Amino acid sequence: MEVPRVVEEPFPALSKSATGPIDGLSTEASVLHFSDKILLTLTQEGRLSQWIQVPLSAPSPATVDMALANGSLLPMSHLTPKTLLGGGGEERESLAQLYAVQIASHIARRNSEERRTLVVGLGLKTLKPEREAFFDVLELIQKVL
Numbered sequence: 001m002e003v004p005r006v007v008e009e010p011f012p013a014l015s016k017s018a019t020g021p022i023d024g025l026s027t028e029a030s031v032l033h034f035s036d037k038i039l040l041t042l043t044q045e046g047r048l049s050q051w052i053q054v055p056l057s058a059p060s061p062a063t064v065d066m067a068l069a070n071g072s073l074l075p076m077s078h079l080t081p082k083t084l085l086g087g088g089g090e091e092r093e094s095l096a097q098l099y100a101v102q103i104a105s106h107i108a109r110r111n112s113e114e115r116r117t118l119v120v121g122l123g124l125k126t127l128k129p130e131r132e133a134f135f136d137v138l139e140l141i142q143k144v145l
Contacts, residue, residue, distance in 0.1 A: 018143035019127045022136040023131055025125060029142045031083040038101060040141065047123035050086035050096045054079050057115045075101040084119075088127075095127045096120075099134075103141055110145070 017030035025044045031037040041048060055077070081097040081104075088096075093130075100120040107114055 014054035016144045018140060020136070020140040020143070022124065022140060023126065023128060025126070025132045027140060029144045031141075032077045034116075037117050037119050037122070038107065040144070041121035041123070042137065042141070043121075045123075046127045047125070049088065049119045050093070050122040051084040052081050052096055052100040052120045052122070053084055054081045054100050054118045056104055056108050056121070058120060062097075076105040079104045079108070085120075092127050095129055096122050099127070099137060102134075102138065106138070106142070107145060 015031065019026060019027060019028050021027065022042075022044070027044050029039050029042060037077040041138060056117055074097070079101050081100045084096065086096075087093045099122065100118070104118045107118060125136075
């Protein structure tokens, strides 16, 4: 198993935030880049109800190489989300993990050398599986990454 690589980042941690509509509600996205983690939050009305982590490292470099060759919007197969806090039922937890893996896939495709762990804090009033809400989330997080 590969030892996680620490990326030296300046202090204070680099951060960026943006606001946009998701499902008709104003939503704030923010990201903090720490040396060992990337913290991304999506909040509506100041809430944070679920925390999910997704290690961006893979068990083998070949797994990442094969996933990077696939330019589709499907999540990368080597990424495994884990709910840290919150849940809200099986459907909400599954959908939150899908969002987290999709965000992690976006980061990994942008930088194949990235090995930090992504921690996603979600505070969306409702998590909907509809296509429009999903793409609204992806569009907003792209503004901060």
